Amino acid sequence: MGTSEGALVMWGACLHNHDLLTRAECLRPAGFDAMTAFVTDVAEAEAHWGSLAAVHRELTAREARVNCVDVYLGWYPGHDPEAVAGAAAELLRASESDLLRYASELGAEFVSLGAPFWGEPAPLARVVDALGSFTDRAAALGIRPHLEISNGSHVSTVALAVELLAAVGRPTLGLVLDTYNISRAGGVPADVDAVPHERIFQIQLVDGATEPVRDRFYDSLHHRELPGEGELPVEDFLRRIAAKGPLPPIGPEIFNDRLVAMPPLEAATACADATRAMVRHATGGRP
Template sequence: MRTSIATVCLSGGLVQKMYAAAEAGFDGIEIFEPDLVAAPQSPEEIRALADRLGLSLDLYQPFRDAEGVDEEAFADVLHRAEAKFRLMRRLGIDLMLVCSNVGTATLDDDEVSAGQLRRLGELAAAYDIRLAYEALAWGRFVDDYRRSWRIVELADHPNVGVCLDSFHILSRGHDPKQIEEIPAEKIFFLQLADAPALSMDVLSWSRHHRLFPGEGSFDLPAFLAHVQRAGYAGPLSLEVFNDTFRQTDPVRTARQAQRSLRWLADRTADLLGDEAGPLPRLPEVAAPEAFDFVEIKAPETSGVEVLLEQLGFDFGGRHRSKQVRLWTWGEVRIVCNDQGGSPAAPRIAAVGFDVADSEPAAERAAALMAPPVHRRTYAGEQALRAFSSPDGTEVFCSHAEDWIGEFDGGVAGTSTERGSARIDHVNLVQPWHSFDEAVLFYTSVLSLTPQPTQEVAGPSGLVRSQVMSSPAGGVRLPLNLLPTGQLAGDEQAHAQHVALACQDIVGVVAAARERGLRPLKVPGNYYDDLVARFRLSEDFVATLRELDLLYDRDADGEYLHCYTETVGEVFFELVERRERYDGFGAGNAPVRLVSQAG
């Protein structure tokens, strides 16, 4: 199948949008009328440019308020439509989107609407143009795809068919199953959009908050499966109105859009048991169930190494050919990289995900247009394949056994006195414009699953947190969206962290304090409140207070945790999960944020 994208999804002028779509590998575009009206190029120039870029012009949209009107108003509709048909001929477009009437409909009568669509179809036929009739979720009378199909059936004209849009169908909670009853040749066009679960009026939801497939809450693989079963063979096209995409680089947005379609097509093929799939299949890769390593980078990382020593890490050796040192504790591997001048202060530069076989994982990432990262390797060294995630953090699909031999001079094995440890989660702070893209990236490239989002109040704004996790919970990756205002400057607000799960946090922290660790100070009021909230023993709360440990409890178990100070833009968390506690102590986050702000 072919891929297409509506120009309204992308920022910039029409020509810029066309270049972006072509560059991201789209086969065609839908021309959103206001984009054409505002463009200085003539329709003929746009047509010639599309031709040179290899883009087909798949749809002209939208034509509004066409049916369900009285005869006088319909005369105006025909006048408007004919001007558009002439324009479409200049563009070389033969399909027009006709939305169900929102503004001018006065007649709630399928026969009237069908008759008017038929007459519009007759006029269109004279120009060799076809009409795809779509039920808008907020249409005055027609707001359900089953009704728009009934009207198209009644219109009974070869140039009149339906357009199906996942947003308009799923946002209303309409069952997409009956799509399968529509004859394939009458489904003229398909528009795809995802959206977050929001309870707001459907028009605002539609205009501001649509997302690309894989970024929201709609079950689009199931939706597309119904359309496929109906036999639809036209393009898979995206129509997404979103306040963020309107502001971001159209080339980057177009790649994100193409990635979403490739992922969606692959998931749909899985559902249908379709080996070929509507688009080329992706290499199948199981989600990683452990972190392989975290790399922290700066011209000078010794502050981080002091923290690691205090926490009880063992020195794992120097890299054979690079200014890079390894620190280990149980299954935790932290790499400190002093090469190069950027970033200026310590920051998480890369995260390694432990995948059994890195080759198909890398191929999958490449097929999903994840930008590859090139790192110099020397003879005898493992060339690890890595990709740049939307916030710039490098993502490795790796396996320690393949690269750990490149480090010399460290402690062999790891001391066991402190018990084992593993990376519990890695928290990455996302700028506002790459948050949704990051959700899609980790969903599609690493097969992680987004959990419900949470919001946490900090002293300088609300922080939205989206955890991405592997099926068995071995990998947890909370993505924190910064408050809009904090675009730069505030290092603490941008700080990321690595959480280390240990088995006896009280013992670990007591020993670390002996080695000089000063955990983030927790206010006394917090412990007074803890006593009021949970009926804890006085001794236990005294221990928590003494060690600056935070506490949470839910029906699944308990969570004890504490934080180190921040070095550059990185800090560490120590956590002990008791029983099946699966959260992150979100209720304690405001206390942490205030303490960190000082």
């Protein structure tokens, strides 16, 4: 069963310092409809509970639905997940088999795809072939991939992402639009006008300062802001997307040191409240 239109989704970043089931316990009390899981979350939960079936039971007992497993870079031609180093290494080293197994057994509708931040970009034709092949393998399991535009990655503009969607030509491939990442890559709200409505699978509402703190990676992992609490044109992005039709699943993806210092339910509630307020203000209350 797919995530309903306008469903409020808690992305893993919001409570990234807590384990999967702690986050799940906060989901409904904070007012979220669904949540996402990092690949590392699922791996750790599976190791603790002994099987993904057991993890699924624990999530169900908490009325927590995982709608997306996040994030996978291994689809990109020439990228070796095992070669990733640094703070994000564990998060970015997922294998395709694990990613699809996690999503399938947890009943997730989506998997989130990123592009590498290092190395030379692959030729467009190779990227299209690789993305199409991965999309077909995911579709065979009833899973829809969505590609994320990220500053500094090999897919850093809305225009390139739209070009890839058109070239791949699979309706089961779409985009997750992150207002922070698009803005940090130099994008503007008008850019989303070019994205077909049916290809916007999810929205991440994320704010921030006009200029990043220290550098883009540090800022992204410590200084994202709740929607409406920064200086980025988050509401304009949302208005333009809402003008296309009903909103897809939408939620905050907030890595922020203030949230880390809060009790988990308090942090989750702050994220939910800010997101709902932004949606109401931008759309006049409609989902």
